[in-house]
Amino acid sequence: MVKVDALQAHLKSLSSGRPMLPLYIFSGDEPLLMMEAMDQLRSAAKKQNFTEREVLLQERGFDWSALLSAGQTMSLFGDKRWVELRIPTGKPGRDGADALKQFAAQIATQPVGSEGPDTVVCIVLPRLDGKTKTSAWFSALDDAGMAIQIDSLDRSHLPQWIAGRLKRQDQEVEAGLEGQRALQFIADQVEGNLIAAHQEILKLGLLYPTGKLTEEQIRSSILKVARYNVFELTEAMLAGDLARLNRMLDGLKGEGEPLVLILWSVTEELRILSKLKAASDAGESVQNLMRANRIWGNKERLYPAALRRVQPLKLRRAMQVAAGLDRQVKGLHAADLPADPWDGLRLVGNLLR
Numbered sequence: 001m002v003k004v005d006a007l008q009a010h011l012k013s014l015s016s017g018r019p020m021l022p023l024y025i026f027s028g029d030e031p032l033l034m035m036e037a038m039d040q041l042r043s044a045a046k047k048q049n050f051t052e053r054e055v056l057l058q059e060r061g062f063d064w065s066a067l068l069s070a071g072q073t074m075s076l077f078g079d080k081r082w083v084e085l086r087i088p089t090g091k092p093g094r095d096g097a098d099a100l101k102q103f104a105a106q107i108a109t110q111p112v113g114s115e116g117p118d119t120v121v122c123i124v125l126p127r128l129d130g131k132t133k134t135s136a137w138f139s140a141l142d143d144a145g146m147a148i149q150i151d152s153l154d155r156s157h158l159p160q161w162i163a164g165r166l167k168r169q170d171q172e173v174e175a176g177l178e179g180q181r182a183l184q185f186i187a188d189q190v191e192g193n194l195i196a197a198h199q200e201i202l203k204l205g206l207l208y209p210t211g212k213l214t215e216e217q218i219r220s221s222i223l224k225v226a227r228y229n230v231f232e233l234t235e236a237m238l239a240g241d242l243a244r245l246n247r248m249l250d251g252l253k254g255e256g257e258p259l260v261l262i263l264w265s266v267t268e269e270l271r272i273l274s275k276l277k278a279a280s281d282a283g284e285s286v287q288n289l290m291r292a293n294r295i296w297g298n299k300e301r302l303y304p305a306a307l308r309r310v311q312p313l314k315l316r317r318a319m320q321v322a323a324g325l326d327r328q329v330k331g332l333h334a335a336d337l338p339a340d341p342w343d344g345l346r347l348v349g350n351l352l353r
Helices: 004-015 031-047 093-109 136-144 155-168 176-190 194-207 215-221 230-239 242-254 259-281 286-292 298-309 312-329 341-351
Strands: 023-028 050-057 080-086 119-125 146-150 171-173 211-213
Touching: 004 031, 004 146, 023 031, 023 136, 031 050, 031 080, 031 119, 031 146, 031 194, 093 119, 093 136, 136 146, 155 171, 155 176, 155 194, 171 176, 176 194, 176 215, 194 215, 230 242, 230 259, 230 298, 230 341, 242 341, 259 286, 259 298, 259 312, 259 341, 286 298, 312 341
Parallel strands: 023 119, 023 146, 050 080, 080 119, 171 211
Antiparallel strands: none
């Protein structure tokens, strides 16, 4: 499985005349980045005369024979075909897994001339966990074609991503502190919602001419369209980023996110952090324990940093506060805690700074 950089190199080779591969697999949870990557590949396919498009959606009762026949059925008009199979859950089921393995074998044994295949199949999946990536059906697809993982954008890279998007429309922020402050302001307003971020950046292109944008222009134009989720909230907690944590708590509270769900997630992270701390103090491998607890992505980097930063007494106090909050949300009395449980979550974040 490759990352976006490898896809960009492949697209460049296609523009130089290299034929398309018969199979591409996209996996990711960021709609904008997925859409843009697939649009780039579709555009390259159109330049190689793949003008007929068919979209298949795997849902209950889906006929997998439609996929198996996709690479063998000729177009009525003799055009090259682009066939897109979307598997929204990323779980094809037993029949689907067998069909995908059979399809991969079909692709691998199908002769392809110097001009490339007559049919290109693109399979679209959500972000896959480690177990699915090692499954027989996905491994077979990966071997038969090109599997591309579209990673979500890390919050720390968001200001630079915004700057790059502005550059595409010949705009940029001011130099120095003012410009960095303006990029950070946009990032705070659009975090967790890249499609809305893209729209807000396009709006700046419509409102103002090319060249430099002042901080005042940006602040008067950008709407607050940030969207937060519990997973990102716990990442901010582990990073010790109290300002971001407070923004997220305000956003989640305003959106009516269930407090019980958030508290469960926070408590689970504290439990794992406590377990890792005990293992580290006992000389055990923290990396092995992280793998056992299925910790990957950003959290694989955040946990070791949190272990180095958080004092044992504060970690124990955070666990006590979380236990008190659990009683509080169940309507029981919890001494020495804020009256509002949301403020209690801020206290937990403060202890992990």
